[in-house]
Amino acid sequence: MTLLQVCNVGRIVGGTAACAWSITRAFLDVTQHVAFLSSITDDTRAAFAGATLHQCGRISDALVRELGADAVILHNTAPERCDVIRSVWTLQYVHSRGRRAAADRTVYCSRWLAEQCHASPECVLYQPVPRPVAIDGRGRSGLLTVGRICTPTVAKWPTELVDIYADLAGCHPDVAWEFVGCPAALLKPLSNACRGRALFHAAGWQARSYLARWDVLLYHNPRLAESFGRTVAEAMRAGCVPVVDAAGGFVEQVLPGTGYLCRNRADFIAALGELKYPGLRASVSAAAVRSADERFSMAAFRKRLIALWEMGILGRVSAPFVSGQ
Numbered sequence: 001m002t003l004l005q006v007c008n009v010g011r012i013v014g015g016t017a018a019c020a021w022s023i024t025r026a027f028l029d030v031t032q033h034v035a036f037l038s039s040i041t042d043d044t045r046a047a048f049a050g051a052t053l054h055q056c057g058r059i060s061d062a063l064v065r066e067l068g069a070d071a072v073i074l075h076n077t078a079p080e081r082c083d084v085i086r087s088v089w090t091l092q093y094v095h096s097r098g099r100r101a102a103a104d105r106t107v108y109c110s111r112w113l114a115e116q117c118h119a120s121p122e123c124v125l126y127q128p129v130p131r132p133v134a135i136d137g138r139g140r141s142g143l144l145t146v147g148r149i150c151t152p153t154v155a156k157w158p159t160e161l162v163d164i165y166a167d168l169a170g171c172h173p174d175v176a177w178e179f180v181g182c183p184a185a186l187l188k189p190l191s192n193a194c195r196g197r198a199l200f201h202a203a204g205w206q207a208r209s210y211l212a213r214w215d216v217l218l219y220h221n222p223r224l225a226e227s228f229g230r231t232v233a234e235a236m237r238a239g240c241v242p243v244v245d246a247a248g249g250f251v252e253q254v255l256p257g258t259g260y261l262c263r264n265r266a267d268f269i270a271a272l273g274e275l276k277y278p279g280l281r282a283s284v285s286a287a288a289v290r291s292a293d294e295r296f297s298m299a300a301f302r303k304r305l306i307a308l309w310e311m312g313i314l315g316r317v318s319a320p321f322v323s324g325q
Helices: 017-026 042-047 061-066 111-116 160-171 184-193 205-212 230-237 265-274 278-296 298-310
Strands: 002-007 031-036 052-055 071-075 089-094 105-108 145-149 176-180 198-201 216-219 241-245 260-262
Touching (some): 017 298, 105 111, 145 205, 184 198, 205 230, 241 265, 241 278, 278 298
Parallel strands (some): 002 071, 145 176, 176 198
8 A cells, every 4th residue: 555645835943744754654564655846855855764755846647656645645735746647545634724636535734624625524634643742851830831843943942922921921031932943033032031940852752751840831823823833732632731812723632631722811820820730630631531532542533534445525536544555
């Protein structure tokens, strides 16, 4: 069995390449090809070790036949970047709004996004995410550690964060703050807002390891709702409690008892206050792990994708991944 996935951007940090990488890990028993429609970074090549990578201007049916692909997964692929693929079954996996190439089946990474695209909630397929593992040998400390990890772009790091962290740090002087991917322009303002109790780390493929030792993942962005939010799912798998905006795909991920959905600044402040109690924090952490393992693990994704094929819902061929041949 040979699978071809298509990604717009050849950068493993951010975008949809991380989802494609997870799918390669969910199907280790098949031959993997991943085509990128832009230049491929060294980090991306290293992360996708074991798969054959291609850089292409567009995806043609001839390329699909040349690679001997039995199925194709398009990630947010626009119609002008892809021929109509007729030779094999094709899935369009939509991660954000926009014009998408035709495929045998289109699925969405969250119910929220499906609604935004006027699609049925039945067309939802949650992304698989890895379980982050601490690589620095450090576990969780006794001091409540609250982190934020995000793609280092202006859209993901609005200036309003400075004010909210000033309020949070003022109400919780005994909290340690950490940030991954913070743009240079916000380093000093956020450090001042956190009263000098903040650590800053560079963005990178291995940065998810911080989730394995943080107690809380806090995410607030008043300007942008996440369609899915892989970092929240990864945090939950690591037992890091999400305290996030009650918006976008987060609402589907954070079920009651597995974290905190916050509608205003007071909600964020109150959530951190509750999580200072070790017993409560441990209970919510354990519930988050159970919920995320059931819905977002590699095994869960593989099982659901195979089940969809077996039911004949997802394509014109029957269960291409079942045998792993």
